[in-house]
Amino acid sequence: MIPQISRLRSFANSFRFVKDPISAINGNLQQLGPTYGMYLGGLKAGILSIEPEIIQQILQKNHRNYPKSPMHFEKLAYFLGNGLLTSTGDYWLRQRRLIQPGFHRQKLAALTDIMQDTIEQQLDRFEQRIDGEVDAYTEMMEMAFRVVAASLFSTALTEEELQKLSYAITTLQEFIVRQIRQPYLNPWFRISGQVRKHERLTGQADSVIKNTIRKRQANQEKGDDLLQMLMDARYEDTGEPMGERQLLDESKIIFVAGHETSANALSWTWYLLALHPEVTQKIRDEIRAVLEDRRPTFSDLPKLAYTSQVIEESMRLYPPAWITDRLALETDEIKGVKIPAGTIAVPYIYGAHHNPATWSDPETFDPDRFSPENRKKIPAYAYLPFGGGPRLCIGNNFAIMEMQLILVEMIRRYNFELVPGQEIQMKALVTLRPYPGVRMKFSRRP
Ligand code: HEM
Structure with a gap:
């Protein structure tokens, strides 16, 4: 057993849980053990575990x-x-295949x-703002959004379309989180x-993406991007491509799954680097040894091994x-351990990483673990x-590559430090973000 x-206690705890789930769960783990x-929410039977075998x-x-x-x-x-x-x-299996x-x-090499x-474009804009403080979280959200948008649609979107899409997707995500976390407000949201x-x-988001798909279909020019990959893919059983609705839905999901997660990992990484x-310095040495002054190519990325270790350790501490x-x-x-039918099984990734x-x-930041x-x-x-098993994150290599490229370019260009005196907390919503942000100062390196 x-x-x-x-x-009753689960119900009483559920308010504390909504406010700060990580502290609440960590407290339980300390008292009760790893599973x-x-x-x-006081209602549905669940089993939580941080044990690797389970x-x-x-x-x-x-x-x-x-x-x-x-x-969810x-x-x-x-x-x-x-x-x-x-x-x-x-349906999922067919789409995944x-x-x-x-x-x-x-395939990612082409991206x-x-x-x-x-x-680089994004950093050229960023540089106009770096005299004062910046919030690394906001900057990384914008950066990761732009990288996913460009990887999906190359340069097909205008600045106005990008902004429309970014606003729509971010606002929708926030609203969805509110609906999940405060379900009792759902009738009010409707009324x-x-x-x-x-x-x-x-x-609005749909119309921007549909336009892009239709333009691509009409002018027959191929892009070297994820949209093209989605359009060219054929189902094994029928030899048919995806229809417009599926192209649209998969593109939206890639935006949602692929930008906030990377942005969080990057923001925490800036925070840790500023503290260490x-x-x-070791990353700078590696960049100099592998790249000297040139832009990284795809085949350079595995050679930036220490930079990857830092990213991995950052995602261990703050998954x-x-x-x-x-x-x-x-x-x-x-x-x-018996898991009865109908139970919700909860792999607690944060806890596994701090076990x-x-x-x-x-609790110590040590990239040498990797x-x-x-x-x-x-x-x-x-x-x-990135999870595990058949539903492992499909974008894991994409994410590592993207984060390496962003870190290398920024560490090369800038010195940086935390604005002193801020208290940064973990806010665990759908993803784990630094709250209220990570205020930093960046300055161009000579
Ligand atoms: C640091 C960045 C990222 C992290 C930590 C992350 C994490 C995860 C995790 C843990 C899952 C599995 C969830 C579960 O099993 O319940 C997942 C699924 C997924 N991720 Fe990521 N992800 C990241 C970046 C990306 C990127 C960049 C993309 C796309 C470009 C992406 C697309 C997806 C998709 C489509 C799924 C669903 C896969 C499926 O169920 O078949 N992710 N991600």
């Missing part, structure tokens, strides 16, 4: 028994459509120049016209996707910033 939090039972069983070994629980995805799907992140079962090859490392051009207002925003100038959940269809048993049974001194010899010692499913 695993330790259990009663329904415990509770009731989500997480691996749920996400990988017995994944057929654990589809994604619909809880219904609202997302209502506004953003039916894409990889929001679908399950046969179709899209997966487009995210293969070698290096588009990403790099976008980063007060907020749902309708956000439906209109979905319509010796680590920044942007800090928790996930699945629904147990049938009763399962792992290491003597003292896996990591010595877990050195080639040390990484071999990390047990499977003890580190999972």
